[in-house]
Amino acid sequence: MASRMVLVGCVLLLAALLQGATAVTYTVGDSLGWTTPPGGAIAYSTWANQHTFRVGDNLFFNWTGNHNVAEVSSETDYDNCNQKNVEMTLGSPEVNVPLTTKKDYYYICTVASHCSLGQKVKISVKSASGSPTSSTNSTASSLAVGSFSAVLFSIVIAFLH
């Protein structure tokens, strides 16, 4: 009976994972966190290139010491670490930033020369997986997930009876 309950739990968990697979929170730099990277800005560009960011996802910046998160709107300002057009500065050591728009986001740290030392990251955000630009595919996949979930629930009910 115990193993049956474990199986039921696993099936429910799997169904929940499948349905909630759209929004992802990415920890910027992973274990490196948000800091002046030892090898320069390539640490964050390499990290960003390993992920596909979509509308609805979140960025999680965490750090120790004196840093912040500032958004600059232009690539030129980002390249030059220009802080004159900073859109927002978030100073808490744990910052969650929602990616709400399909565009390129540019984040820098405005403390001292941290940006020039490589504490900056460019995030290219693509459409959400359920967006109108890919309506055919996403409708098909939601239907597939929906019917798969229905099958899973039937299995659960079969076990419970």
Ligand SMILES: [Cu+2]
């Ligand atoms: Cu900094």
